[in-house]
Amino acid sequence: MRTLNADWRAVARDCVSHLHTWAAKCPDDPRLTSLVGELSMQDKDFGQWWGSRHVPSPSRRLGMKRFHHPVVGELVLDWDTLTCGGAPDQELVVWTAEPSTPS
Known part of the structure; x- marks a missing residue:
C-alpha cells in the first residue's frame, strides 16, 4: 500500500x-x-x-487520488462516494478516469 x-x-x-x-x-x-x-x-x-x-x-464525498501501479504506471483517478438514504452507514465508492488519458 x-x-x-x-x-x-x-x-x-x-x-x-x-x-x-x-x-x-x-x-x-x-x-x-x-x-x-x-x-x-x-x-x-x-x-x-x-x-x-x-x-x-463529513462533506468530503469526492476527490482525486494518484497511484503508482507496478504494471501500468501512474494512474490519476477521481472518486465519488454514494450513500443510500435507508442505510447511511453503507457507502459505494466509484472510481473513474478522465476519458482519453493514460489512466
Missing part, C-alpha cells in the same frame, strides 16, 4: 480519521478497540495520528 499510493501519508492519515469517526459511532465495539490497540503497538505513525484525534469533514 505504501508504494501504491503516491501520497501514502495523506491517505493513511485520512484512513485513521475515518476510523476515529467510526469509533465515535461504536465506542463499545471490542473488535474496533482491539484493532486500534494492535495498530498503535505495531505502527508509530498510527499511534501519533490516532492521538491527534483529527476527524474528517
Whole structure:
C-alpha cells in the first residue's frame, strides 16, 4: 500500500480519521478497540495520528487520488462516494478516469 499510493501519508492519515469517526459511532465495539490497540503497538505513525484525534469533514464525498501501479504506471483517478438514504452507514465508492488519458 505504501508504494501504491503516491501520497501514502495523506491517505493513511485520512484512513485513521475515518476510523476515529467510526469509533465515535461504536465506542463499545471490542473488535474496533482491539484493532486500534494492535495498530498503535505495531505502527508509530498510527499511534501519533490516532492521538491527534483529527476527524474528517463529513462533506468530503469526492476527490482525486494518484497511484503508482507496478504494471501500468501512474494512474490519476477521481472518486465519488454514494450513500443510500435507508442505510447511511453503507457507502459505494466509484472510481473513474478522465476519458482519453493514460489512466
